[in-house]
Amino acid sequence: MKTKEQQNEVFQARLHEIQQQIQQAQFSAAIDSAQHMLQQTATDSEYQQLLYLLGVAQRYAQQLPAALKTIKQLLDHNTDHARAYQEMGYIHMGLQQADRAIPSFRWATQLNPALIASWQQLAQLLQQQGQTEQSQQALQQYQFLQQLPPPLLGAQDLMYEGKLHKADQLCRHFLQQHKHHIEGMCLLAQIGIRLRIYDDAEFLLESCVELEPDHHRARSEYLGLLLRLGKFKPALDQAKMLLASQPDNPSYQMAMGNVQIGLGNIQAGIELFNQVLKQDPQRAGLQVQLGHAYKANGQVDLAVQTYQQAYQIKPAFGDAYWSLANTKTYRFSDAELAQMKQLEANPQTGLEDRIHLCFAVGKALEDRKDYPFSFEYYQRGNQLKSQQSGYSADKTEMQIDAQIKHCTAELFQQRGHLGLDDPAPIFIVGLPRAGSTLLEQILASHSMVDGTMELHNILGLALRLRGRTAAEQARYPGNLWELEESYFKRFGQQYINDTQVYREGAPLFIDKMPNNFMHIGLIKLILPKAKIIDARRHPMSCCFSGYKQLFGEGQDFSYDLDDIGRYYQSYIKLMEHWDKVLPGFVLRVQHEEVVHDLEGQVRRMLDFCGLPFEQNCIDFHQTRRNIKTPSSEQVRQPIYTSALEQWKHYADDLKPLTIRFHDCR
Known part of the structure; x- marks a missing residue:
């Protein structure tokens, strides 16, 4: 039996034969070959490649209605196939349907702006229809691509x-x-x-x-x-x-x-x-x-x-x-x-629009308590988004293991005193949708604390330390042992300087980038007097809340139930490591405890940050400030408990999570 690699080699060879038949004007032979192979194709990718070549061969053979049917079949299968839209444009031109050719070529250029032939055809067709300004724009893009090597x-x-x-x-x-x-x-x-x-x-x-x-x-x-x-x-x-x-x-x-x-x-x-x-x-x-x-x-x-x-x-x-x-x-x-x-x-409807619509319909149906159909849309949106992301849970777990391997108690004993002794930063870390925006709003309501946003500075520094190209073996965090001692204070000062623009003059300020939990060791080395608060939430609540949220970018683990469960467990594993090697450096704040005992948890956080109690922190919802996260309207309301167990409405659909967190059901 042939391996997958051998099967792929055979397929590519036969695909090349069809391409040669088209180039040699043997259109009937190409059509027969493509149709025969379509009956034997095994993968989605092969199916799309064959449909495309079949449509091209049918167009060249002047079988325009058949070609149009084939390309529509391809687009029903993959709505974002740029070359299929280009081919559809050519077919409509052959059918003397310029009004239909124009949107086809437009779609092609939106999906793949490097399709020079589509820009050329657009420029000509738009000019013929008297749309001079749009024709000139298409012509400029065509000319730009034409002059590229x-x-x-x-x-x-x-x-x-x-x-x-x-x-x-x-x-x-x-x-x-x-x-x-x-x-x-x-x-x-x-x-x-x-x-x-x-x-x-x-x-x-x-x-x-x-x-x-x-x-x-x-x-x-x-x-x-x-x-x-x-x-x-x-x-x-x-x-x-x-x-x-x-x-x-x-x-x-x-x-x-x-x-x-x-x-x-x-x-x-x-x-x-x-x-x-x-x-x-x-x-x-x-x-x-x-x-x-x-x-x-x-x-x-x-x-x-x-x-x-x-x-x-x-x-x-x-x-x-x-x-x-x-x-x-x-x-x-x-x-x-x-x-x-x-x-x-x-x-x-384009793929990006479909993804957004799935999450929107899911939320609309959830608000109407139509939970089964709500989950269908959430699941479909997540599946479409997951196909785009290319997220690897294995890679994340390797990064967690690298932090545990290299960021040892010995590292902090030897190098933990080298950073900048500035107590101003308060880092709020954890998983997204774990209640970090609420904690930020509480602390930012204090007269001595500035709220900022999810700052990228620590992630950017970690990226610089990791190395520039994807092919290289990541140098970070192993190189934390090797850096010149002066670098740690320099990095701390750079962080303070670069974040100054977001502050308004208070002695302390908040950096609410949740993903910084991965780099608590780095933070300790460059800013040893910083405060770190871990926003923790019940695993089922946290994971489901992340699953139904469509993020701007950077949270690719959240679009698959198994991935998000593994990510949560990796996060717990790493936070336990920081507790072990940096005892007392991180304050853990459980979201459910904040909801049930607001004043007690507020006083606990303020004590940890060395701040006197202020009533404004209890009345956080009255504080006027800019908030850019999805929870912005939720934290402008008093504490409420209705969201604590929303996941239970979906318990039957969340089995990959309930199995993983079996002790939390």
């Missing part, structure tokens, strides 16, 4: 098709021969961002703007990455330079709005967004961003209005519906719920 165009195509490692190899090989090619460096940075090698991407883009200061696209991409990494202070400098060159550029104005919001200047960001929308109110995506800003500012009614405006502009815009659901207080009407269900079931 073929290896870079090929690498860009591979990147958009999701073949990131092949794209990375091709781009690096090109740059070895053309060392400072700006477009090549920008593309390698884009690939690095998709691979989440952010440090490498940042280095490349920073180099680009230093080599060519007037390369606005490189600077814009650099700014976008800085925003993504939460580096709002350097992002401000880049945004100022871009706006100085083009003050009326709406993209640069929007970027500056995001910078201002990141820096905590929410009202300034709102004004910039409204300035752009005044010129072009049909920007559905910007309406959602504006809604997020209103929500962070506590203006929930305005947030709801802008989210609704977004889906009125673009009816299938899943993010608009999910943003409404994610206020946690909005209740969908019957008409909205019916519309969301219809859109989610429509095969023409």
